[in-house]
Amino acid sequence: MAQPATDPAAPEKKSPPKAAPERPADPPEEAVEGATGLDMVLVDAARGPLRRLVPPAGTALRFGTSLARQPGTLARRGGELARELGLITLGRSELAPGKKDKRFADPAWTGNPLLRRAMQTHLAAARAAWELIEDAGLDWQDDERIRFTATNLVDALAPSNVPVVNPLSLKAAIDTGGISALKGVGRMVRDLANPPRVPSMVEPDAFTVGEDLASTPGTVVFRTPVFELIRYTPTTETVREVPLLMVPPTINKYYIADLAPGRSIVEHYVNSGQQVFMMSWRNPDERHAEWGLDTYGQAIIDAMDAVERASGSERVALQAFCSGGIITAMVLAHLAAIGQQDRVAAASYAVTVLDWSRAGTISALMDEEAVNASTEKSRRKGYLDGAQLAEVFAWLRPNDLIWNYWVNNYLQGKPPPNFDILFWNADTTRMTAALHRDFIDIAVGNALTEPGKATMLGTPVDLSTVPVDSYITAGIADHLCPWQACYRSTQLLGGDNRFILSTSGHIASLVNPPGNPKSTFQVASDTPADPQEWLARAETVQGSWWPDFMSWLGERSGDEIAPPAAGDLEELADAPGTYVFDK
Structure with a gap:
């Protein structure tokens, strides 16, 4: 699972690659160090992670302005995407998912002409999005904000998440006479009824603390x-x-x-x-x-x-x-x-x-208003809810922790596999309002790097x-x-x-x-x-x-x-x- 020095999701500078990125939704490696952090998690947990799916207005304006100043680049990228879409329509595109991209592992994605075109269109759009972000040349804070938004939107719009398109969903419905769809809807209703309102990663009775786990005498x-x-x-x-x-x-x-x-x-x-x-x-x-x-x-x-x-x-x-x-x-x-x-x-x-310093994204993805709103919300409640933290953790890696289980639990109607780490992760705890505030204060000021701060x-x-x-x-x-x-x-x-x-x-x-x-x-x-x-x-x-x-x-x-x-x-x-x- 070691990450390469240069992420394959980053577009080539001189000529567009023939193959799709290993993980089209992942940000380039240079953004990984600042992509997440405890500070960001604690702020988002109080405010809700979905608020970050829309970048701040200033960031969006600077992104749009930067691209507007490069009409030649926009035309070139648009032309590249149009040519690739033309090749996809004619069935001549060589775009393929990365070897580690499990979303399109089913043979139907390459064997069925319609599914192959849907997959390749998604991969082409994802590549174009990363190329435009790269072309914008934003400073690192705005760059990370835009990349986070793009990552989540690209992940969410993958054809593998659509019930009538994903072959795993269709096969499960045929094999079970539609029972899988009913089970999937039931699982979705239960998950959405209670925090953290994301697909369950493990069954609540999969393990017993004191017997299966935490059993050392x-x-x-x-x-x-x-x-x-x-x-x-x-x-x-x-x-x-x-x-x-x-x-x-x-x-x-x-x-x-x-x-x-x-x-x-x-x-x-x-x-x-x-x-x-x-x-x-x-x-x-x-x-x-x-x-x-x-x-x-x-x-x-x-x-x-x-x-x-x-x-x-x-x-x-x-x-x-x-x-x-x-x-x-x-x-x-x-x-x-x-x-x-x-x-x-x-x-x-x-x-x-x-x-x-660059360990989290408090300076990139957060602003003073966000920090104040976060600490005020936990102060009023007296604590930061563990379910809110679990929701934020899940959205940090949506392909692995959201959409993977969306397909398994809802589209196929299957129970999630039992895994001890995920059971522990779902056994959430609260954080006191004062500790929440203190951790954020230390992170915002990077206080432990300065003696006496x-x-x-x-x-x-x-x-x-x-x-x-x-x-x-x-x-x-x-x-x-x-x-x-x-x-x-x-x-x-x-x-x-x-x-x-x-x-x-x-x-x-x-x-x-x-x-x-x-x-x-x-x-x-x-x-x-x-x-x-x-x-x-x-x-x-x-x-x-x-x-x-x-x-x-x-x-x-x-x-x-x-x-x-x-x-x-x-x-x-x-x-x-x-x-x-x-x-």
Whole structure:
């Protein structure tokens, strides 16, 4: 799933290509780094992602004006499209979908003359759209705004989405005597009746938390109004002296790190002899509207205190995911400011962005009005609804997460396939209004890149003062936290850094168990300032990064000891605890 240096969706500069792009709806690679981001997701989730399908008036005006000033270019592109449409009409066009474009995989799209022409017309129009955007020569902000609009419109208008055109839909109707159509309509009605109002990606009863997922044995040993702390049961005769505290995202539930057996990060760590503790965030509601960054930062410190009591260790290691990594980095800067940096033996940041310069699109796709409207809406409600977040995530990759399931669920009347990651993704949580506001404030001001611009628990945040070694992971195809943005954390944090570039996207790069023959990761011996320079030096290693992280952490986790007793903490419940079931 590695993305090429030059996206095949970008048109040739000198002569039009004979073949269609691999993914006509994807923006060129140079836009990928700024195409999405946590900041944009949090703003859009409160306002609704469909508002971005229409670009701001100023952007649309500049796009139109730029093309109007190039009548020759417009005439040339129009002529190219007309010639291609003529070839399509005569059945002589060589346009074909990319090998990875699953929308047109059915043989009918090439074997049936009418379907082939419909497909080729769509591909020709998509190519023309990208060429015109390229010709407009907009600045990067306007360019990204227009590309996002074009991407969603091109995806939506694909003939594969039309019931009477898609051969899969027609075949299903014939095979079932029309029952597939009735089932599809029923599924659509159910999906549209409740947020997030997108096609279901997994059946609601596909898995059971605590049985199929989040089933690694352990106990809840500490609980506050904000989180539960799970201590996992050791499976080895000896364990590492320094325990690992895992900090999950604040956007979804913790068990992304404890999926099905054999695909569980926690299970692998425990079986490798690591003491593992997990924070499980409470699913907040309007009563918790004022819980902000300080609340969650204090929760991490409270969890560290409890882990030290339970393990007898004076130090802990931390591994944090996505938004949890933002809070963790700020907590480490706070500990350094108050002279308690020695409490942390090592830190790991998984798919976490600390430097938002071109990491998200707050400066490209958002404006001050959008930000203010977003935070005001969550303030009035007391929280940001997880279903709204799920809707935004889906529209970030509409071909994969909207239209793919549109065809499967509605046009063919089939249930979506069961997939543990998508079940976790559908098990949404809310975000407090204060945390929503704080995250956006940090992103808008890119505050973590400037010492003292942000604070945590009353102390200025300076990430360069964080002295612990860091293990930083990213996914090469991550559309939410682009790997280049994750890489820039190596330049902000003190201590020695090891950067790992995994295969796949945001979540699949994490859930990457050993034994998968397709898994690889890239690593280099040092971390220069330029991520592309790092990539040029990196070597590819076959397999998962999980064992590599266990080796790296083992070097910083002290001696091998017998599993410690429970300490003075009471066992409150069996894993996965109670907060994970909050709706």
